Structures are given as structure tokens and as C-alpha cells.
Amino acid sequence: MTAKVLITTAIDYVNDVIHIGHAYQKVLADCVARYERLHLGNDNVYFLTGTDEYGTTNEKAAAKRNITPKEHVDEISGLDKKQIDSLNVSYNRFIRTTDEDHKKIAQEFFAKSLAAGDIYKSHYEGLYCEGCESYKTISELNESGQCNLHPTRQIQKIDEEDYFFRWTKYQSFLLELLQNERFVLPEGKRKEMVAFVEQGLKDIPVTRPKYKVTWGIEAPNDPEHVIYVWFDALINYYTAGLQNGFWNDETNIVHFLGKDNARWHVLLWPAMLKSAGLRIPDTIYVHGFVNLNGQKISKSLGNIIRPDELVAQFGVDPVRYYLLKHGPIIDDVNISLDHIKEVYNSDLANGLGNTVARLAKMAEKSGLKFELKSFGSEIFSENWAEPFKDYRVDVALQNIWKLLSEVDKHINENQPWAITDQDKLKTVLTYEVDQVRKIALLIEPYIPTTAKQIQEILGKEIIKSSAPLFPRLQ
Ligand SMILES: [Zn+2]
Numbered sequence: 001m002t003a004k005v006l007i008t009t010a011i012d013y014v015n016d017v018i019h020i021g022h023a024y025q026k027v028l029a030d031c032v033a034r035y036e037r038l039h040l041g042n043d044n045v046y047f048l049t050g051t052d053e054y055g056t057t058n059e060k061a062a063a064k065r066n067i068t069p070k071e072h073v074d075e076i077s078g079l080d081k082k083q084i085d086s087l088n089v090s091y092n093r094f095i096r097t098t099d100e101d102h103k104k105i106a107q108e109f110f111a112k113s114l115a116a117g118d119i120y121k122s123h124y125e126g127l128y129c130e131g132c133e134s135y136k137t138i139s140e141l142n143e144s145g146q147c148n149l150h151p152t153r154q155i156q157k158i159d160e161e162d163y164f165f166r167w168t169k170y171q172s173f174l175l176e177l178l179q180n181e182r183f184v185l186p187e188g189k190r191k192e193m194v195a196f197v198e199q200g201l202k203d204i205p206v207t208r209p210k211y212k213v214t215w216g217i218e219a220p221n222d223p224e225h226v227i228y229v230w231f232d233a234l235i236n237y238y239t240a241g242l243q244n245g246f247w248n249d250e251t252n253i254v255h256f257l258g259k260d261n262a263r264w265h266v267l268l269w270p271a272m273l274k275s276a277g278l279r280i281p282d283t284i285y286v287h288g289f290v291n292l293n294g295q296k297i298s299k300s301l302g303n304i305i306r307p308d309e310l311v312a313q314f315g316v317d318p319v320r321y322y323l324l325k326h327g328p329i330i331d332d333v334n335i336s337l338d339h340i341k342e343v344y345n346s347d348l349a350n351g352l353g354n355t356v357a358r359l360a361k362m363a364e365k366s367g368l369k370f371e372l373k374s375f376g377s378e379i380f381s382e383n384w385a386e387p388f389k390d391y392r393v394d395v396a397l398q399n400i401w402k403l404l405s406e407v408d409k410h411i412n413e414n415q416p417w418a419i420t421d422q423d424k425l426k427t428v429l430t431y432e433v434d435q436v437r438k439i440a441l442l443i444e445p446y447i448p449t450t451a452k453q454i455q456e457i458l459g460k461e462i463i464k465s466s467a468p469l470f471p472r473l474q
Pocket residue numbers: 129130131132133147148149150
């Protein structure tokens with residue numbers, strides 16, 4: 001059993017402020033981090049998120065605004081952090097690739113790979129999408145010769161001297177790594193990655209010449225080059241892991257990311273680590289995308305909603321609950337404001353909120369005392385939590401709601417309001433109160449604020465009824 005866990009989200013590229021499409025990944029990783037803290041203890045969990053800040057896109061955006069790249073990325077990174085904070089995400093560090101320690105560690109990493117003979121100078125001629133900040137082949141473009149993810153951007157033709165990474169050298173290493181069924185979850189994504197490696201990898205440029213891109217970390221071996229933004233960005237996980245004692249063999253390292261980032265994380269990152277003589281992550285969890293009202297979320301469609309707008313409308317816990325229950329844990333999902341409202345009313349207002357209110361009212365009316373019971377951390381290893389082993393927060397949440405409906409059933413069958421025998425009433429209500437006290441602990445990783453409120457309401461010997469936790473939405 002691993003004693004420590006490092007959990008990361010992808011770091012967001014600061015070409016724009018994050019929207020609700022990005023919110024799922026933050027909340028998913030946060031739920032797992034909070035669960036692991038309850039399970040393993042705070043000191044054994046490190047949770048990392050942040051922003052990816054170099055590259056041509058940011059350099060150009062800053063020039064357009066007549067400010068420095070650093071001023072531009074400071075602003076967007078700050079706005080991203082505000083969005084993430086609005087979702088009550090409990091990161092240990094919000095890393096920025098412009099942080100001094102990261103710059104130093106990224107250069108040291110590059111130097112290790114260079115010393116291993118895996119970085120060499122050559123000529124690159126090809127295509128580049130500045131939206132993806134990545135090299136493209138003709139076959140990856142659409143019929144009009146544009147990137148599918150950035151159809152409004154002009155594809156750049158690149159012809160330059162770069163330093164290349166010997167990706168091809170790690171092809172068989174990657175195939176072997178992909179034999180491990182835990183290395184990429186879910187299973188379908190692992191198979192996709194195997195198929196991609198089997199097509200054959202190509203060595204990839206990992207620097208850009210300064211006369212074209214200045215906004216980057218200088219290559220340690222050549223002051224005329226900056227490190228390619230993806231090569232530097234992936235190293236952020238190692239920077240924070242190393243600095244805090246979480247990049248070692250006692251740590252289970254788990255990266256959460258969206259399907260658009262899978263190749264970089266599953267294929268390039270482990271090859272880079274192997275080249276630098278460093279340990280490989282244990283699991284890369286790849287989730288799907290969120291669509292809104294049946295459409296892709298994008299600036300050009302004008303349908304962007306920011307996380308804080310959703311939180312202002314529904315409250316932070318209802319947004320977290322909804323995403324964790326209905327988010328794209330495997331495949332893409334479609335969401336709508338109507339559906340969020342519907343789930344809020346059925347699961348939270350009529351469900352959890354109603355059970356707590358009913359029980360507190362009966363407990364108050366009974367005039368009885370409900371001795372406090374302490375639950376040990378073993379409740380986080382019970383059957384309901386089994387799906388956490390595969391990061392299926394949605395299935396574990398369904399298990400918690402089954403426990404809740406069992407309490408409802410118990411209340412309806414035993415009808416405490418009609419019991420006249422005080423001893424029997426005490427037995428029935430004590431069981432029900434204790435069950436909901438326990439549920440209030442289990443929901444902490446999902447809806448931490450509500451969990452504390454319920455613990456407050458029911459965590460007393462003399463229980464008093466309280467205002468509804470989730471007023472019904474019309
Ligand atoms: Zn693109």
C-alpha cells in the first residue's frame with residue numbers, strides 16, 4: 001500500500017480564462033484529493049493545479065495589448081485562480097510555469113536529457129498550430145488545411161534549426177508501459193494510445209529559436225533557444241513533486257487530464273522522465289469533454305459560461321455535486337442549466353436536504369438526547385468507496401446516495417412520528433441520526449461546505465431543527 005499520493009490536474013494554458021468545460025477536471029481531482037486526505041491523512045496528499053504560461057500565443061496576445069508577456073500572463077493566471085477558487089478546490093499549490101523554481105528545475109531536467117544523449121540539433125520543416133502550440137502533420141488538419149480545434153487560426157509553416165528529443169528511442173519502452181492496465185484509465189483510452197504508438201513516433205523539436213519566440217525558458221545549452229512550451233509545461237508536475245517530497249517511490253502519482261492532452265501526457269511525458277532517469281507516474285486518468293446544450297463550448301460560438309457564474313446561480317456545492325455526478329468521467333456529456341436545476345431539486349432539495357430537515361425536526365420534537373458517536377477513518381475504506389480505486393467518483397457518489405435512501409426507507413417504514421414507546425423511539429431515531437451523521441462525513445470530498453453544515457446540525461446531543469440546506473428552485 002502506497003503511503004503518499006500526488007494528484008495533479010493539467011495546468012491551463014493562459015490564452016483565455018477557464019470556463020465550465022475546464023471546471024470538471026478541477027472538481028474531479030479535488031474530490032479525489034479530499035477523499036485521499038480523509039483516507040491517508042493531510043500530510044500524505046499533495047494536490048497540484050496551476051497555469052501554463054509560455055509560448056507564441058501569449059507573446060503575440062501581449063504585443064497586441066501593448067503590455068509585456070509577463071503582465072499578460074499574470075492577469076490571466078490570476079483570473080484562472082479566481083475561477084478555480086470559486087469551486088472550492090483545495091490545491092496545495094497553484095503552480096505557474098513562470099515561477100522561479102520551475103524555470104530552474106525545467107532547465108535541469110532538459111540538461112539531464114541532453115546528457116543522456118536524447119537531445120540533438122537538427123532542421124525542422126513543417127506545420128505548427130499556435131492555438132495548440134504544437135506541430136501538425138497534413139493528416140491532422142481538416143479539408144481547408146486548418147486545425148480542427150482552432151479553425152479560425154492560420155496554420156504556421158515552420159522552417160528552422162531546433163533541438164530535437166529522441167522520442168523514437170522510447171517507442172518500445174512506451175508500449176511496454178502501456179501493457180500496465182493501471183497506467184492509463186479508462187481502458188478505452190489506453191487502447192487508443194497503444195494504437196498511436198504502433199503507428200510509429202517521430203522525434204520532436206523541443207526548443208524554438210529566440211529570433212522567433214522569446215517568451216520561454218532559455219535552453220541551458222544554447223542561449224539562442226527557448227525550451228518548447230509543452231516540454232517545459234509537463235515538467236511542472238515534477239517541479240512541485242520534487243520540492244515537496246512527492247516525486248519518489250513511496251508516492252502514488254496520478255495525473256487527471258482531458259482527452260485533448262492525452263498524447264502528451266501518456267506518450268511524451270513518460271519518455272522525458274525515462275530519459276532524465278526519473279520515475280514514471282502511476283496513473284494517467286483521461287476524461288471526456290463537457291458540451292453545453294448539445295454544443296461544443298467555444299469562444300467563437302459565444303456560449304462560454306465561467307465557473308463563478310454557475311456558482312453564483314446555484315451555489316458551490318450544487319455545482320460540484322452536479323459535475324461529480326454527471327460530468328464526463330469517461331465519455332463526453334451534455335449539460336444544461338435546466339438539467340442542473342432538475343438535479344438540484346431532486347437530489348439535494350428533495351433528497352439530502354429533506355432527509356436532514358425531517359430527521360432534525362423529529363429529533364427535536366422527541367426531546368431525546370442523541371449521544372455522539374465517533375467514526376474512524378475506516379469508514380473511507382468500506383464497500384461504498386471501492387470505486388475510488390479506479391477514480392470513479394460518480395459510482396461512489398451513487399453508493400452514498402443508496403445509503404441515504406436506505407435511511408429514508410427506514411424512516412418511512414418505522415414511522416418515528418407515530419411511535420409512543422420512548423425506548424423504541426430512541427432506538428429508531430438514534431439509528432437514523434447516526435446513519436446521517438456518517439453520511440455527512442462521506443460526502444465531504446464532494447460537497448464539503450454542506451457536509452460541515454450537516455455535521456453542525458446533527459453533531460449535538462440535543463438536536464434542533466434548522467433552515468433548509470437547499471431551498472427548492474422554481
Ligand atoms: Zn490547434
